[in-house]
Amino acid sequence: MKIAHRQIGPDHPPLVIAEIGINHGGDLDVARDMVRRAAASGCECVKHQTHIVEDEMTEEAKEIFPPNADVSIWEVMERCALTPEDEATLKAYTESLGMIYISTPFSRAAADMLDALDVPAFKIGSGEADNLPLIRHIAAKGRPVIMSTGMQTIDSLRASVAILEQAGVDYALLECTNLYPSPPEIVSLRGVSDLRSAFPNAVVGFSDHSIGPEMALASVALGACILERHYTDTRYRAGPDIACSMDPAELRLMVDRSREIWIAANNDKSRTGPEEDVYRFARASVVADADLPAGHTLSEADIWARRPGSGEIPGFDFDTVLGKRLTRALRRNEQLKWSDLSD
Template sequence: MKIAHREISPTQPPLVVAEIGINHGGSLEVAKGMVLAAAKAGCEMVKHQTHFVDDEMTDEAKAIFPPNADKSIWHVMEECALGKDDEIELKRYAESLGMIYISTPFSRAAADFLAEIGVAAFKIGSGECNHVPLIRHIASFGKPVIMSTGMQTIDSLRPSVEALDQAGIEYALLECTNLYPSPPEIVSLQGIGELRRAFPKAVIGFSDHSIGPEMAIASVALGACILERHFTDTRYRKGPDIPCSMDPAELRFLIDRSREVHTALMNPKVRTAPEEDVYRFARGSIVADRDLPAGHVVTEQDIWARRPGSGEISVQHFDRLVGARLTRSVRRNQQLRWSDLDGVAPLVNT
């Protein structure tokens, strides 16, 4: 898939998404500071959350308290939501720094607003990933979609993925665990492979709510092409998502290490050119393990392999030498040559 100018696929380095979300606490200036910190850390994409509370929730939400907050979900979002003008300015600022700006709409009105201001793609959170009417509405704008899949099974995801397929858009599915933070006992790295096998049209990624970068980095080796983590300019801020957020140093670490893992993931199992010098001394060459006379028939006890590997006959040919007759006498630890052996055809070392 492609979002703005960025191609996303197994052949490309993982796209690391810094989710500012609601960590700014409703302050545009704080949000812009977080965007700047992410940009300085080398991040390509920031993700916001667009909350129009009146269209997103009913009054019942005022009595629902999330596990990671000390106030109702209504009041959390009401306090942390940016106004329309502020979000437009945040998008402008992120793009002025060369970053890609996307956001998660939590309502139909929020989706309409993001379409109006021209986001490059939409993010669908785990809480909405089975909200097929909203998914159809978002997909109708024709933009790429990144969808987290926390709290869902493969079977429960099928109607939502079918809606994306029917819209004919490019999309990514992110393995996700929705506990903030998520301990390793409930994080599913196996889910990355399960999503890839079940939905072969999708780009697969990992939305990480654990503490530390280890799970996200490990996901790259399993095929994750997108890594999303909450982000804050400093962990000394207060907020429900701060405990599972990375700071700029950790963001830089995640970007660098994930690219290194991806680079290694592209390499087949071969001996590389830089290893040749090591190979010449590290492997063994066949030598006589004792003084042997000319005409002697070689047994296993007569030969051994010792470094360096500069000899004519590599240890890989050890068994072929048994039963050959020596054409000349050799001393202990003398490297053998094919011409020393009668009855065995020379082979090239590999």
């Protein structure tokens, strides 16, 4: 798939998405500074959350308290939502730094607003991964979609994926665990492989809520093409997602190390050019294991394989030498040559 100028897939380094989300607390200046620091860390893409609370929730939400907050989900989003004008400003600033700006719409109104802002792609969060009418509304915009799959099974995802495929949009599915933070005993790295197997048309990635970069980086070796993590300018900031957020230094590490792992994961099993000098001394050569007379028929007790590998007969040809007659006398530890042997 392609988002803005960026090709995404197995043939390209993983796209690292820094999710600012609501970590700015509704402050545009804080959000801009987070973007600036993400750009300085080498990140290519930041993701926001677009909340138009009245279209997103009913009044019942005022009585629902998330596990990682001490106020209702309504109040959390009301406090943290940027105005449409501020979001437009943030998108323009992000793009002025050469980065890709995407966002998660949590309602029809939010999707329509982002479409009017001409975002290059939509993100669908795990909580909306089975919200079929919203997915259908977003897919109808015709833009690429990245969908997190936390709290879902392969079977429960099929209807949502069918909508994306029927709309003809490029899409990615991200393995995800929705506990903030997620302990390793409930994180599923195998989910990356399961998604790749179940949905061969999808680009597959990993949306990480664990502490530290290890899980996300490990997912690259399993084929994850997108890495998404919550991101903040500092972990000393208050907010419901700060506990599982990376700071700019960890973001830089994720960008650099994920590319290194992607390169290594795609290298064939072979002896490389730089290894040749090592191979010449590390390899063993067949040698006489005792002083041997000319005309002697070689048995396994007469020869051995020892370093260096500068001899004419390598250790992997040991069995080929057995039963041959010597055309000349050899001293112990003298390297054998093919010309020393006859049938």
